[in-house]
Amino acid sequence: MVTVRRPQRADARRNFDALLAAARSSFAENGTDASLEEIARRAGVGIGTLYRNFPTRRDLFEAVYVEEVNQLAEVAAAVAALPPWEALTAWLDRFVSYAVTKRAIIEALNRESEMFATCRRTMYDAGEPLLERAQKEGVVRSDLSFDDLLRMVSGLTSGAYVDDAQRSRVVSFALDGLRVR
Amino acid sequence: MVTVRRPQRADARRNFDALLAAARSSFAENGTDASLEEIARRAGVGIGTLYRNFPTRRDLFEAVYVEEVNQLAEVAAAVAALPPWEALTAWLDRFVSYAVTKRAIIEALNRESEMFATCRRTMYDAGEPLLERAQKEGVVRSDLSFDDLLRMVSGLTSGAYVDDAQRSRVVSFALDGLRVR
DNA sequence: TGCAAAACGGAGGCCCCCCTCCACTAATCT
DNA sequence: AGATTAGTGGAGGGGGGCCTCCGTTTTGCA
Numbered sequence: 001m002v003t004v005r006r007p008q009r010a011d012a013r014r015n016f017d018a019l020l021a022a023a024r025s026s027f028a029e030n031g032t033d034a035s036l037e038e039i040a041r042r043a044g045v046g047i048g049t050l051y052r053n054f055p056t057r058r059d060l061f062e063a064v065y066v067e068e069v070n071q072l073a074e075v076a077a078a079v080a081a082l083p084p085w086e087a088l089t090a091w092l093d094r095f096v097s098y099a100v101t102k103r104a105i106i107e108a109l110n111r112e113s114e115m116f117a118t119c120r121r122t123m124y125d126a127g128e129p130l131l132e133r134a135q136k137e138g139v140v141r142s143d144l145s146f147d148d149l150l151r152m153v154s155g156l157t158s159g160a161y162v163d164d165a166q167r168s169r170v171v172s173f174a175l176d177g178l179r180v181r
Numbered sequence: 182m183v184t185v186r187r188p189q190r191a192d193a194r195r196n197f198d199a200l201l202a203a204a205r206s207s208f209a210e211n212g213t214d215a216s217l218e219e220i221a222r223r224a225g226v227g228i229g230t231l232y233r234n235f236p237t238r239r240d241l242f243e244a245v246y247v248e249e250v251n252q253l254a255e256v257a258a259a260v261a262a263l264p265p266w267e268a269l270t271a272w273l274d275r276f277v278s279y280a281v282t283k284r285a286i287i288e289a290l291n292r293e294s295e296m297f298a299t300c301r302r303t304m305y306d307a308g309e310p311l312l313e314r315a316q317k318e319g320v321v322r323s324d325l326s327f328d329d330l331l332r333m334v335s336g337l338t339s340g341a342y343v344d345d346a347q348r349s350r351v352v353s354f355a356l357d358g359l360r361v362r
Numbered sequence: 363t364g365c366a367a368a369a370c371g372g373a374g375g376c377c378c379c380c381c382t383c384c385a386c387t388a389a390t391c392t
Numbered sequence: 393a394g395a396t397t398a399g400t401g402g403a404g405g406g407g408g409g410c411c412t413c414c415g416t417t418t419t420g421c422a
Contacts, residue, residue, distance in 0.1 A: 048383085049400060051380095156333065169329060178358070233369075
């Protein structure tokens with residue numbers, strides 16, 4: 001579990017959280033080049049406050065990214081009790097909710113950074129056992145790597161669809177290609 | 182086949198084509214909010230010339246988009262002689278080459294525009310018969326629409342992959358979910 | 363070859379964003 | 393309650409993109 005340092009004082013913590021939430025939604029809407037001033041405005045906070053908490057745009061990316069990765073790890077623990085295929089797809093479902101933001105941020109982030117490596121590890125530790133279990137029980141084809149799977153799902157869900165029904169139909173067809181039948 | 186009006190004079194035509202090429206690559210690299218001045222610079226042309234040919238950003242989108250759709254239609258004719266599954270995947274291969282640019286533009290374009298409808302029709306006329314043939318011959322599941330297929334492939338290929346091998350592995354797994362086995 | 367019309371291209375006004383700096387505010391501690 | 397100090401927020405300079413306008417250049421035609 002990776003950590004992000006939050007400020008000490010109550011008002012500062014409030015602003016910190018507001019900024020993080022504003023950044024997440026703003027990045028999701030406008031991509032990684034969303035205006036920082038707009039994010040500060042959304043958070044109801046001065047631009048100076050944003051810069052004190054996150055000196056660079058990159059720091060904001062990292063903070064948002066870390067939060068989402070941590071949530072993914074929690075979900076993985078929660079679904080572990082389900083049967084292998086269901087556990088895997090339930091986790092992917094949750095993965096999808098964050099895929100749009102994540103994808104943009106990951107692309108903007110330098111893949112070589114230590115922080116990125118740590119988060120990647122956290123996410124893999126959370127999700128990879130789900131895939132391995134499904135493969136061991138012969139439910140999923142064995143020549144599929146966890147990395148393949150994540151990229152597939154994240155690509156599939158980052159596009160625009162007519163409605164949610166189409167999105168889930170398309171995703172389930174694609175996942176069907178991974179099953180052993 | 183949709184058409185884009187090109188200027189009459191030779192120098193103007195040269196500039197028009199240079200702008201179109203610059204726009205395509207710039208949109209592919211930087212998304213739909215690429216700088217117009219950068220595009221003009223890339224094309225070796227004044228900003229005024231860009232605006233004379235394409236009064237709005239949208240006009241540029243449309244011109245780039247139309248060109249790519251026309252190319253897709255040509256490819257569809259070229260692959261018609263192959264067996265059903267091969268014809269379909271060959272066409273999709275080509276579809277992939279343009280998917281990145283296309284996806285960004287499509288999202289920026291107003292879906293209600295007449296131009297969009299015409300292009301959509303052109304593309305459907307080109308590709309849909311390939312899918313229908315594969316379905317009639319029992320090679321592809323019948324509850325898949327052409328729209329489903331395009332969105333799936335365009336999503337799958339818009340993401341970042343480690344290398345081309347991973348991309349094609351992932352795409353082929355997903356397509357495998359569409360086959361009748 | 364000479365000329366009219368078409369096309370060029372970039373300066374300039376406007377706006378928004380980035381980021382720094384510092385006078386002010388309020389949370390916490392005693 | 394008062395002192396201390398972490399925290400605030402926005403003004404402002406610099407930069408770059410958007411778009412218009414118009415003096416200059418190029419082309420095609422006679």
